Amino acid sequence: MKARAGAALGALALLGGCVSPPPPRVVEPVVATPQPPMPPPMLASDFEIDGALEQGGWIRGRVPRGAARLAFGEVPVTLTPDGRFFAGIDRDAPARLRLTATSASGQTAVRELAIAPREWRIERVDVALRGSVPSETFMAQRRPELAAIAAARAVRSDSQGWAQRFAWPATGRISGRFGSQRIYRGVPGAYHSGLDIATGGSGAPYVAPADGVVVLAAQGPFSLEGNLIIIDHGMGLNSAFLHSATLAVKQGERVRQGQVIGTIGATGRATGPHLHWSLMWNGARLDPLLFLPLR
Numbered sequence: 001m002k003a004r005a006g007a008a009l010g011a012l013a014l015l016g017g018c019v020s021p022p023p024p025r026v027v028e029p030v031v032a033t034p035q036p037p038m039p040p041p042m043l044a045s046d047f048e049i050d051g052a053l054e055q056g057g058w059i060r061g062r063v064p065r066g067a068a069r070l071a072f073g074e075v076p077v078t079l080t081p082d083g084r085f086f087a088g089i090d091r092d093a094p095a096r097l098r099l100t101a102t103s104a105s106g107q108t109a110v111r112e113l114a115i116a117p118r119e120w121r122i123e124r125v126d127v128a129l130r131g132s133v134p135s136e137t138f139m140a141q142r143r144p145e146l147a148a149i150a151a152a153r154a155v156r157s158d159s160q161g162w163a164q165r166f167a168w169p170a171t172g173r174i175s176g177r178f179g180s181q182r183i184y185r186g187v188p189g190a191y192h193s194g195l196d197i198a199t200g201g202s203g204a205p206y207v208a209p210a211d212g213v214v215v216l217a218a219q220g221p222f223s224l225e226g227n228l229i230i231i232d233h234g235m236g237l238n239s240a241f242l243h244s245a246t247l248a249v250k251q252g253e254r255v256r257q258g259q260v261i262g263t264i265g266a267t268g269r270a271t272g273p274h275l276h277w278s279l280m281w282n283g284a285r286l287d288p289l290l291f292l293p294l295r
């Protein structure tokens with residue numbers, strides 16, 4: 001650089017131009033670049049954890065300071081700006097699961113969690129499992145229903161319902177429990193994916209158990225679910241309410257905990273009027289009873 005400047009000055013001199021003396025060199029003050037302080041190590045003991053650490057349960061917590069990402073097992077978990085999170089524990093979760101927090105620089109803190117096993121209600125029946133190949137007529141109706149359910153469950157709203165204490169959507173007899181399963185001559189059927197509440201008839205109103213956004217309100221009854229409402233509670237947690245007689249909300253609507261969202265019925269595949277409530281988080285099926293106060 002200096003050499004080139006000198007050459008340029010020389011060229012000007014040769015051309016006979018008037019060359020003023022070079023300006024005095026400005027000496028830049030030397031400023032020491034401040035080194036960022038080393039971040040304190042993330043400690044697994046700094047995880048804050050609350051919840052029901054059992055199959056079908058859930059975790060609410062906070063990551064250690066400095067964590068930029070979190071995984072539960074292999075599943076990435078969303079963090080709020082202040083480091084809080086929600087994670088669901090699948091009905092068939094293994095006995096141990098890990099929370100792994102990772103900082104921006106790649107440092108990790110791992111918290112091992114013991115997940116208590118459940119004793120699911122298993123009924124063995126001496127009946128063959130019915131043929132499971134659905135007809136093309138049925139599938140022609142079913143495919144768009146399944147697509148609508150998958151699209152609704154993929155919606156991620158900014159609802160804060162996930163952080164609330166859940167409330168009972170209806171009072172009534174528990175007519176079916178989450179996780180129960182029939183085994184047909186040794187062949188397991190699908191387990192019951194929700195909590196059934198029966199009020200002894202149709203027409204009783206039920207309410208949102210927590211704040212949320214209605215991501216599906218199927219008024220034309222779906223073949224199995226009937227009139228179906230799905231509510232997103234934020235952070236990947238959503239509720240589905242099946243078999244409604246009527247719906248009181250529309251897709252896209254924000255609902256508050258305790259707000260009437262529908263009435264109990266027997267639409268779709270139901271043996272009698274009841275509310276089937278299921279909870280899912282990132283594909284994991286959760287037990288609604290573990291979110292509710294005892295009654």
Ligand SMILES: [Zn+2]
Pocket residue numbers: 176192193194195196275276277
């Ligand atoms: Zn049910």
